[in-house]
Amino acid sequence: MSGEPYESALVEVDAPPEGPVPVLAVVGRPNVGKSTLVNRILGRREAVVEDVPGVTRDRVPYDASWGGRRFTVVDTGGWEPDAEGMAARVAAQAELAIDAADAVLLVVDARVGAQDTDDAVVRVLRRSGKPVVLAANKVDDQRTEADAAGLWSLGLGEPHPVSALHGRGSGDLLDAVLAALPEAPPQAEPEEGGPRRVALLGKPNVGKSSLLNQLAGAERVVVDPTAGTTRDPVDELVELGGRPWRFVDTAGIRRRVHQTQGADFYASLRTQSALEKAEVAIVLVDASQPLTEQDTRILSMVVEAGRALVIAYNKWDLLDDERREQLDKEIDRELVRITWAPRVNVSARTGWHVDRLVRALDTSLAGWETRVPTARLNAFLGELVAATPPPVRGGKQPKILFATQADVRPPRFVVFASGFLEPAYRRFIERRLREEFGFTGTPVEVSVRVRE
Numbered sequence: 263m264s265g266e267p268y269e270s271a272l273v274e275v276d277a278p279p280e281g282p283v284p285v286l287a288v289v290g291r292p293n294v295g296k297s298t299l300v301n302r303i304l305g306r307r308e309a310v311v312e313d314v315p316g317v318t319r320d321r322v323p324y325d326a327s328w329g330g331r332r333f334t335v336v337d338t339g340g341w342e343p344d345a346e347g348m349a350a351r352v353a354a355q356a357e358l359a360i361d362a363a364d365a366v367l368l369v370v371d372a373r374v375g376a377q378d379t380d381d382a383v384v385r386v387l388r389r390s391g392k393p394v395v396l397a398a399n400k401v402d403d404q405r406t407e408a409d410a411a412g413l414w415s416l417g418l419g420e421p422h423p424v425s426a427l428h429g430r431g432s433g434d435l436l437d438a439v440l441a442a443l444p445e446a447p448p449q450a451e452p453e454e455g456g457p458r459r460v461a462l463l464g465k466p467n468v469g470k471s472s473l474l475n476q477l478a479g480a481e482r483v484v485v486d487p488t489a490g491t492t493r494d495p496v497d498e499l500v501e502l503g504g505r506p507w508r509f510v511d512t513a514g515i516r517r518r519v520h521q522t523q524g525a526d527f528y529a530s531l532r533t534q535s536a537l538e539k540a541e542v543a544i545v546l547v548d549a550s551q552p553l554t555e556q557d558t559r560i561l562s563m564v565v566e567a568g569r570a571l572v573i574a575y576n577k578w579d580l581l582d583d584e585r586r587e588q589l590d591k592e593i594d595r596e597l598v599r600i601t602w603a604p605r606v607n608v609s610a611r612t613g614w615h616v617d618r619l620v621r622a623l624d625t626s627l628a629g630w631e632t633r634v635p636t637a638r639l640n641a642f643l644g645e646l647v648a649a650t651p652p653p654v655r656g657g658k659q660p661k662i663l664f665a666t667q668a669d670v671r672p673p674r675f676v677v678f679a680s681g682f683l684e685p686a687y688r689r690f691i692e693r694r695l696r697e698e699f700g701f702t703g704t705p706v707e708v709s710v711r712v713r714e
């Protein structure tokens with residue numbers, strides 16, 4: 263896949279609403295007007311790839327929206343009409359697309375009526391149990407509307423008369439499509455636009471309260487009147503780089519729970535609850551001592567919570583050359599799975615490099631919120647799969663159909679495939695995604711939807 267035909271898609275990333283985007287598959291025989299209809303659905307915003315020999319239009323996903331709701335359209339056209347085995351092939355192709363979709367738009371040419379191939383696709387649709395919207399296309403005028411009524415015989419409910427070419431009836435059709443698609447769940451995002459929420463984490467004695475004092479002392483600490491009491495504030499507003507940041511659950515840091523019994527339990531409880539409230543975590547590790555299991559456990563908790571991450575190597579003032587060398591090896595060995603996290607060397611005691619945390623926080627948060635346009639994602643994925651196809655498993659080569667970015671904060675990708683993808687291959691995709699699109703400082707999730 264060349265990047266060329268997708269250029270236009272890059273321009274139209276206008277801060278789309280978050281949340282998983284439902285997928286609509288458009289299926290039907292060749293020449294019934296699927297791509298014309300997809301063009302109609304997309305409006306003037308994006309042109310469907312033309313039928314150029316060698317360029318397949320098959321299963322190309324597009325970002326669409328109607329009535330303020332976003333969805334992904336998968337055009338399943340593009341396979342060559344050939345008389346032999348046509349019905350079976352269309353049905354097989356449609357089956358893949360249907361399986362990946364949340365709802366299906368079946369396009370039938372109302373002027374020629376239902377054909378054998380349509381029946382084959384209808385059987386597949388019935389089996390799938392997916393919601394279906396039936397488009398009776400090429401109803402260009404009032405006169406041909408009677409043709410549409412003939413399609414009740416398919417047993418898929420009301421045929422929606424439409425002229426993909428002229429636009430007649432397309433609004434009503436899209437309303438029906440939206441009704442068939444699941445709502446994208448609303449995003450859980452409290453206080454949008456407020457100060458960024460930071461969790462300051464690390465095992466006892468690593469220097470959390472020292473760092474907080476540095477950060478707060480260097481600039482102004484604002485006690486947040488809305489949270490907790492003034493004597494025991496839950497969060498602290500700290501101004502860094504000229505902006506306020508909300509350090510969550512600082513009361514837990516100040517209280518020094520680790521001096522009491524059951525410290526570990528409460529420390530991990532505090533970590534979990536701070537993570538739930540935070541967008542980004544600064545995990546402090548003691549650079550002067552070997553990394554412990556407690557450090558890696560805290561780092562894993564951040565990744566599992568899907569939060570942006572900055573690793574701060576504290577007590578840098580205590581390092582000698584020998585320890586510095588050790589530390590490099592330790593990082594290579596213990597932190598291979600989170601090489602994407604920015605690292606900042608600091609001294610909470612002296613305040614050395616503490617100011618560098620701001621840029622790292624910004625970088626990680628930007629990675630956390632990155633959205634890759636669907637067309638660009640699939641152009642990239644097409645090249646990746648062509649160069650390195652998924653390994654054969656049980657004598658079968660799993661086919662990768664397409665992918666969408668279902669979510670941001672953190673970025674989550676869903677790859678639609680015809681078979682199981684080895685975890686190693688999934689990690690390979692994640693690695694390549696990172697190389698291509700950055701995602702510094704954020705976990706990235708790649709999941710696979712497989713057709714059974």
Ligand code: GDP
Pocket residue numbers: 290291292293294295296297298299339340399400401402424425426427428
């Ligand atoms: P696909 O193979 O199903 O994707 O079909 P196309 O979108 O390529 O359309 C096949 C042909 O039907 C093209 O010549 C279109 O111009 C024509 N066509 C598509 N929609 C309509 C329609 O609503 N009315 C009429 N009259 N022709 C249409």
Ligand code: GDP
Pocket residue numbers: 464465466467468469470471472473515520576577578579580608609610611612
């Ligand atoms: P917390 O338990 O994570 O809040 O850690 P504290 O901030 O209470 O620090 C524990 C001990 O480490 C204290 O004695 C601090 O003075 C010391 N400490 C913290 N940061 C540094 C640092 O950067 N360098 C050195 N040398 N000591 C530090």
